[in-house]
Amino acid sequence: MERLKAALQSAAALATGKAITLFARFVTAPRALWQGIEPDLTQRVYFANHSSNADFVLIWTVLPARVRARTRPVAALDYWLTSPLRAFIARKVINAVLIDRRPEGRVEDPVAQMAAALDEGASLILFPEGQRNSGDTPLLPFKSGLFHLASQRPQVDLVPVWISNLNHVMPKGKVVPVPLICTLTFGAPLHLAQGESKEAFLARAEASLLALSGPQP
Amino acid sequence: MTEAPHLILLLMGVAGVLVLATVVGQALQLRLDPRGTNPVLQNLNARITAWWGMVALLSIAFLAGRAGVILLFALLSFAALREFLSLTAKHAADHWSLAASFFVILPVQYWLIWTNWTGMYAVFIPVYAFLLLPVVSALHGTTKHFLVRVAETQWALMICIFCISHVPALLTLDIPGFEGRNVMLIAWMIFVVQLSDVLQYVWGKLIGRHKLAPNLSPSKTWEGLIGGALSASLIGASLWWMTPFSLTEAAGLCLILTAMGFFGGLVMSAIKRDKGVKDWGHQIAGHGGFIDRLDSVIFAAPIFFHLTNYGYAV
DSSP, X not given: OHHHHHHHHHHHXXXXXXXXXXXXXXXXXXXXXXXXXXXSSOOEEEEEOOSSTTHHHHHHHHSOHHHHHTEEEEEEHHHHTSSHHHXXXXXXXXXXXXXXXXXXXXXXXXXXXXXXXXXXXXXXXXXXXXXXXXXXXXXXXXOTHHHHHHHHSTTSEEEEEEEOSHHHHSOTTOOSOOOOOOEEEEOOOBOOOTTOOHHHHHHHHHHHHHGGGSOOO | OTTHHHHHHHHHHHHHHHHHHHHHXXXXXXXXXXXXXXXXXXXXXXXXXXXXXXXXXXXXXXXHOHHHHHHHHHHHHHHHXXXXXXXXXXXXXXXXXXXXXXXXXXXXXXXXXXXXXXXXXXXXXXXXXXXXXXXXXXXXXXXXTHHHHHHHHHHHHIIIIXXXXXXXXXXXXXXXXXXXXXXXXXXXXXXHHHHHHHHHHHHHHHHOOSBSOTTTOTTOBHHHHHHHHHHHHHHHHTTGGGSSSOHHHHHHHHHHHHHHHHHHHHHHHHHHHHHTOSXXXXXXXXXXXXXXXXXXXXXXXXXXXXXXXXXHOO
């Protein structure tokens, strides 16, 4: 009985995952530009700009299935565990690393959780702005998580991913998406330099991401 | 299905041409570039492969009849509109007017064509959407770049919905003595316009010397245009017996169709240059986006519709 339940649950998770990527393809026809890396199985931390909850879906959609299977989005527990459907998607479909954004009263350190996921062989999708950007500036200042992760696991490739147009597809608070083509530009990997300060590293990471936002051929 | 013999004949002819093109393309690949490093040959063969897909899709729609043709062009409008609006100026205040373009205006236009409401589908976008959609944007806040935003959105609607919908609208024309064969108008028009595009490319590659619009489209040449338009018109006119037109009328219409198709390519290129992109999209291998392939049909279809409507329909 338990095994049947587990099998049904993983079938539902597979079907939901397929439905999500199909819907993403229909609405945004996402296009990946591999400028700095090839879409292979190298372990990476993909860090991207964040304007919509569909961001990780798009990255997830354009990654080849084999790469996608071992790539886990880092998502906010205080958002994803608020309803049973969200919790099902976060835990079973996208296999998210759920972190608590609220420092007070959290039991696990987010950076330690991410490092543990890396140690298990997973790649991560991370939004270092920490929240959705709905303003007019292209990028919010990065939180320090990316720096701490880079100093704890310095060998892992940090790959900037610029997602264009998604802020128009699904602005914060809207329920009906506007179908527009989104382009995802994958840049060259970054590493923490010897003795680099937090501020210098975060500025360099922000610049490397913004550099991908220009008009694409 | 009185149109079936002519339609099947035309489709078989196109399939024959594609078989020939495939053989020539592969032979060129083998002889000139066995290692697959020549981008022009790669692109040529990608284009030919994509043509097989496009012709197959169009054939299925034709054989499925009215519903198939209307559904196919509604989907093409959707894909084109998605490409166009990805490049236009917009603001969060336009969210509802953009969503309405996809989910209200597009289905309503094709429903009007389905119900044969000629007087309404001719004015729905140029009048009703034109006047009412900016109201939605105006009511939702900012006036920054307002005119640019609403004007570019209206252009998107005209190009991607209004113009493209005039292809299936040809089915609604009532031409005495041609009843039940209207799908041939569509097949013949698309054949002539796309053949002209292909032959302009071929003539241009073979003998093209004098650039026509170097700032707009570096690959367009006078030799390509004249050779392509004339040879496509000659072939199109020789098929006059499939159409409601006489030989000379068909020849005249072919010249107009190929000229409009050429203008469509020019204008849509100018928009691409303005927006700083090379192609409208990436979904048709070797060709670019849907608008890259449809630009000539977009400009030819409404003119062909009106000439046929005024000259031959009742």
